[in-house]
Amino acid sequence: MRIAVTAALTDETITPVRLAKELEERGFDGLWVPEHTHIPVERATPFPYADENGEVARWYGRLIDPFVALAQASAVTSRLHLGIGVLLLAQHDPIVVAKxxxxxxxxxxxxxxxxxxxxWNKEEAADHGVEWSSRRDLVLDRMRLMRALWADEPTEYKGVYGSVRASVAYPKPVRGGSPRTMLGGAAGPKLFSHIxxxxxxxLPLKGxxxxxxxxxxxxxxxEAGRDPEALQVVPYAVDPTPERMAVFAELGIEEVVLLMPADEESGMLRALDDFARYLH
Known part of the structure; x- marks a missing residue:
């Protein structure tokens, strides 16, 4: 089983460079980082993972941009897999994200x-001009547009929320078609239709x-005609126990992303020491 970690990298934590080097040297498979552009102080949206005082965790409003963090990590590694978990695509220009x-x-x-x-944060999305009730349809439209830009030949896309002319757009994803694309969210027909x-x-949260x-x-x-062997299910932000990891193995899970504490550097390195028991 491949073992990666997800870490909230901020201006107060270990740096992307230091963590990436440590992960590769220790034999971990990957590094995933979350994204929030900002967290409005005014909040009507209940925070799903509040602390004992009902407050949003400090790190949510301090995250380093994921593309910047992973670009740094990529420059000092040769094997480590790098992922965004997850990009809030409704809040972005899809042409820019495709690039x-x-x-x-x-x-x-x-x-x-x-x-x-x-x-999950309605106020954050609203600042980006996102209508909350239609955000899933917006994401679907933006993914279709991005895939048109990633196509081998110039491909036009006209969608409900955005369009792009047939364009020369390089570089292309290495494997063709798209980069490896994983979806986060709660189980249900809408999410599964997107997948x-x-x-x-x-990326089922906590698995x-x-x-x-x-x-x-x-x-x-x-039923959609996709190769049964190609489906990838990667439990995400997992608090590991031997029992939980055994269940994943029983279900045929080949990759798990463990949750690191949003801590100072020494605390994050101690977490890697603890996670080492799950490396094979």
Missing amino acids: QAASLDHVTGGRFSLGVGFG VEYGDGW ADLRETLPVLRTAWE
Whole structure:
């Protein structure tokens, strides 16, 4: 089983360069980083992972841009896989993201994974001009536009929310078609339809309830005519225990992303020491 970590890298934590070097030297498979552009102080949206005082964790408003962090990490590694978990695509210009993602995939030699998510913070999304109720449809439209830019030949796309002319757009993703694309979000027909259309697989948060949800996704995947062997399910932000990891192995999971504490450098390195027991 491949073991990666996700870390909230901020101006107060270990640097992307130091962490990436440590991960590669210790034998970890990958580094994933989250994204929030900002966290408005005015908040009507309940925070799903509040602290004991009901407050948003400090790191949410201090995150380093994921493309910047992973570009740094890529420059000092040769093997480590690098992913965004997850990019809030509704809040971005898809033409720019298509360029950023393909460029990072190119300079890393195909070591990049684009995790796509829909967000939880209505105020953050509103500042980006996103209508909350339509954000999933917006993400779908933007993925279709991005895939047109990644196509081998200039391809026009006219969507509900955006369009692009047939264009020369290089570099292309290393494997062709798209970078490895994984979706985050809660299990359900809407999410699974997105995964089936444009994803390589799912990042189930904490890996919870996979005994029930994984067969549903596999059925949807196969009914869409996609190769059953190609589906990738990667439990994400997992607090590992031997028992939990054994369940993943039983379910045929080949890759897990463990959750690092948003701590100062010494605390994050201690977490890597603890995680070493799961490396094989």
